[in-house]
Amino acid sequence: MIIVPEREIAGLISAADSLKAVEQVFASMARKSAYNFPVVREAIGHADALYGLKSGFDRQNLALGLKSGGFWPGNVHKGLTNHQSTVFLFDADTGALHAIVGGNLLTALRTAAASAVSIKYLARPDAKVIGVIGAGHQSIFQLRSALEQ
Template sequence: MLIVPESAIADLMTADESFTAVEAVFAAMSRGDAYNFPVIREAIGHADALYGFKSGFDRAGLNLGLKSGGYWPGNEARGLTNHQSTVFLFDADTGQCRAVVGGNLLTALRTAAASAVSIAHLARPDAKVLGMIGAGHQSVFQMRAAVRQRSFEKVVGWNYHPEMLSRLADCAAELGLPFEAASLEELGAQSDVIISITSSQAPSLMDAHVAPGTHIACMGTDTKGKQEVEAAILARATVFTDEVAQSITIGEAQHAVGQGLIAETDVNEIGAVINGTHPGRTSDEEITLFDGTGVGLQDLAVASAVVERAVAAGVAIEVAF
């Protein structure tokens, strides 16, 4: 069995490789070559933590396994990342555990890669302004991945706690882009692409804020009750997701479907666009929305890729098991 510790991930996995792995697994899901197992996610009644499992099997890549982990809100005070996770990979032929991989950075990279895939396939080619809603730990990964997909000239940002916007400003400066703090109304009016990455229980971005032609990536809603955007936006947009079953139950579409604004059949797989079986965006005026719920197959894809790189670099730790 191989071990790739969290400390080794940063030197092994890049944003481009994460993009490639996630794009491929979305395509495999839409072809029926890969599928996710039901998600388990529970409050454990200790440390205010949420803990769960995401798992699946990709027959095309022979990736079988699970990600175990969750959210511990008190970790930041301890100098730790609030999100903690580990990926376990199993041999698809024998069922033996073949690798244990640190999942914290990989989770950030695969989440950012998912929104980047949606931008690559759904945003207008001439998109120039990137809007960021949320300034938490994940936001900088989102921004760095997004700017690789379009020739953005400016970043505008909003956060519930404005004092945290310096994180976005610093990241934009690192990328050579001007940054502007904006109200949600201003952000919606200016942005060609909007990434929302919050853990909100109530919508921030409203239907009236969104201009025609915008692409929106909702990346924070992964649990029942969470909501980042007004449900009416989904009724006006063409909606895409990583997995339809998750989108309508724990993702952003849960609210629009629950209110009868859209049907399950109105939610499309992003993999169908990648495979060419769905046209994706069909006009410059169309609003497109990607509901990134986060699927276990994403974790398995990036973890498998990092194991290959770790073996090639001679940094994977082999243990008898």
């Protein structure tokens, strides 16, 4: 089994890598060869936290995985990011766990890449103005990704 801690992620994947991967997954989903399973998201009744699972399967690339994570608003007072997540990857042929990967940066990059794909294909070629609503953790990822389009 491969374990990739959060501290290693920045050295392994870039925003450009994320954009390419998300664009490929969207194309696979359009071809019906990849899909997401229903999302589970619940308030856990402790620490005002929301917790959820997101999972999916890409039949063409035999990629099977899930992201476990959520939002703990009190983490900011503990020196931690409020959003916490971990990605689990499985062998599509056996279901055996293949990897555990820190998911905080991956989530930020993936979220920004999804917006960037939309901008790439839907924005007018002469667009010069962008609006970002909110100034939280994700906003800088969104803006950087958008400006690269």
